[in-house]
Amino acid sequence: MRAAGIALGALADALFADPRRFHPVAGYGQAAMRLERVLYADSRAAGAVYTAVAVGVPTAAVWILQRRASGGWTVVLTAATAWAALGGRSLLRAADGVDRPLEVGSLSRARFALRSLCARDAAELDGDELAKATVESLAENTSDAVVAPLWWVFAAGPAGIAAYRAVNTLDAMVGYKTSRYRNFGWASARLDDLANVVPARISAALAAVLAPVAGGSTAEGLRVWRRDGSRHPSPNAGQVESAFAGALGLRLGGSVNSYGDAEDSRPAMGDGKAPAREDIKRARKLSWAVGAAAAGLAVAGALMTRRRKR
Template sequence: MSFHDAIPVVLAALVFDALIGDPDGIWRRWPHPVVWIGRLISALDARWNDERTTTAMRRMTGVAALATIVLITGMTAFLIDRLARLAPPPFDTLALGLIASIFIAQKSLYQHVARVSAAFRDGGLPAARRAVSMIVGRNPDALDESGVSRAAIESCAENFSDGVVAPVFWLALFGLPGLVIYKAVNTADSMIGHRSARHLMFGWASARCDDALNWIPARLSGVLVAIGGAISGGRLLEPIRTMFRDARLHRSPNAGWPEAAMAASLGVALGGPRQYPGYRVDDPFLNGEGRAVDSADIDRALRILVGACIAEFGVYAGIFVLLR
């Protein structure tokens, strides 16, 4: 699929996702495609990640596993793309947009973060801790109001990058195969790309590939968050300056960009020390001069998220107009 053909699919996918999201009724009956990808990754991990072999061999089998994941998911997406394009215009574009929307997380991200805000209002801190535990890995029992709010906002910013901006970016460049391959690599990173004893070597290729695929989208997402903040009544240049200054402070080469932009847009400090089950992370703050986060900032972050999604749609709509 050419770039010219992919842009209408991008616009359709963004609209479908904003309107439909991930309907629970459907995915309770049939496994979500990402679940199937996860099952493939788990099977390869169980069969090929032999802890009795050398570290070099485990790294090599991890590379082979990633190549297998990319090949299977890419070929499947290519075949689906070819089948969808058998429909006459504009139904081919609409069909591909609907399929692509399954892998984009605008509405579901908004809903998950909004549940934390609603939990604060309806059930106080204990309910908010339960809600935030659904979207972050840190220990919720160790979080006060500011900690829960900070976790929810950081998840909002980071997942805007890898759940919205990056999938759409690769969809625009390489069509449905590009989108699905990105989601497969991103899922592999989340499952086997961490630094545990079992996955340090086997998941090395998945983690490095995910970093590479997110490099441009993460920086683009930071700019979109800054624009979303400006749409919500904030300043534009200050978040961009903070992003370029503080993004490098994050341990991830990519997550710091949208998080730093979100921190400056809200005027708060994000990042910093975090407690996970069994260990603690002592990271510096992003926008360290900002105030402490409170629960009201979650709703403000959600407004910025909406503005950033509108800005992203506007970028691709502008490209569509220029290509006509």
């Protein structure tokens, strides 16, 4: 039942992407914003309470449904939560949203479109810098929005994927080291780090193995991943970005990114050329391949687990 649900959820994401209106994750984000207004205080303790409530309530609700579901309803619940949590098709569409304006030289439109991929300040980025930001965001979000949800639905079913999506959404909302969220968002950011330890490394391994799909080298992907994966300030993003850098023969990082009133210094990863607009398409192709492989592994893993239990 779980394998069938994962397969249907992944297929629904590939075919239909995220709805532009009434998406459950968007609704969750709005509820989390209202909860923040009630619980906010500039302290880690307040942030921990906020994280516990914002993650615990939806996880408990889905866990109750998971316990009561059986047969076909298990498939429906698994497929629905997987579809709601996965963002592979939307991720590729967002990358296209940056690529197309760059192709016609519209930096203003490309800068605006980058907001769908990441929260960094794009006001001063030129064409090549926008291309690099897009490739980096594709790499990181391939793990966050595709591989990690698949891992958690395989490992813990609908409740697991609901918990993961709640944690990852909170990190995107309050996990920045700005003056407002440095303390309040600490618990959400650390929990997101823990939730992505395994998925990030699966994503990096798949990116390296599948490098030839995008005209790259598996050996170079593995080499750069081993060398540069731990240099990034994020314990997980660096794993995937370094593997993408090596797999695509690019040089990522090496810049200071602005997030509101906070700055994040990124070390260089990879030994290749700086990304250009045409590399966005290669990164999209690799992202798609990693997501497809991860879906196949999740389905196969669920089937194998079921057989062992028998």
